[in-house]
Amino acid sequence: MASAPAGFDETSPIFSIAAAAELAGLHAQTLRQYDRLGLVQPSRTAGNTRRYSMRDVGRLRQVQLLSGEGVSLEGIRRILEMSDENRDLRQRVRELESALADAVMQQQGRRVFAAGTAGITTIRAGARPTRPGSVVLWRPSAR
Known part of the structure; x- marks a missing residue:
């Protein structure tokens, strides 16, 4: 194009x-x-x-x-x-x-994400993604 x-x-x-x-x-x-x-x-x-x-x-x-x-x-x-x-x-x-x-x-404590076919979503720290096959990215908060 x-x-x-x-x-x-x-x-x-x-x-x-x-x-x-x-x-x-x-x-x-x-x-x-x-x-x-x-x-x-x-x-x-x-x-x-x-x-x-x-x-x-x-x-x-x-x-x-x-x-x-x-x-x-x-x-x-x-x-x-x-x-x-x-x-x-x-x-x-x-x-x-x-x-x-x-x-x-x-925001502090909101830096855990799951990526899957539905896109990228924020998940609660310590929780697992609800869909199998999701990739989780964790970024530690600066303290």
């Missing part, structure tokens, strides 16, 4: 409206309508020209798919809104899980 050039990712606004329309298989006027309705909100240049990212093109394809399945534009707007909220909440959960794991690692 090739990596993106430095400074570019899926949110980089690089496509003109004509290029984005071609990539999404839509007419440029349809993209303008979707922009007015708030379904896809491309970035704007200093001259107020629309610039679409790969994420925007993916969103346009999703709108086209839902529209083809008979979902109204208002329904599509709501679906996309909930999808965005879900993505944001998942990212927040990942951040909180990481912070919690860091906090647990800093």
Whole structure:
């Protein structure tokens, strides 16, 4: 898999409206309508020209798919809104899980872990893992 050039990712606004329309298989006027309705909100240049990212093109394809399945534009707007909220909440959960794991690692007496097919879990010091075949890592606390 090739990596993106430095400074570019899926949110980089690089496509003109004509290029984005071609990539999404839509007419440029349809993209303008979707922009007015708030379904896809491309970035704007200093001259107020629309610039679409790969994420925007993916969103346009999703709108086209839902529209083809008979979902109204208002329904599509709501679906996309909930999808965005879900993505944001998942990212927040990942951040909180990481912070919690860091906090647990800093606590005294909580440095015994078992690793198995279900992942890594903290176990009480002196206890055995509940699943056979788990690998246990013990780190003595600094005293």
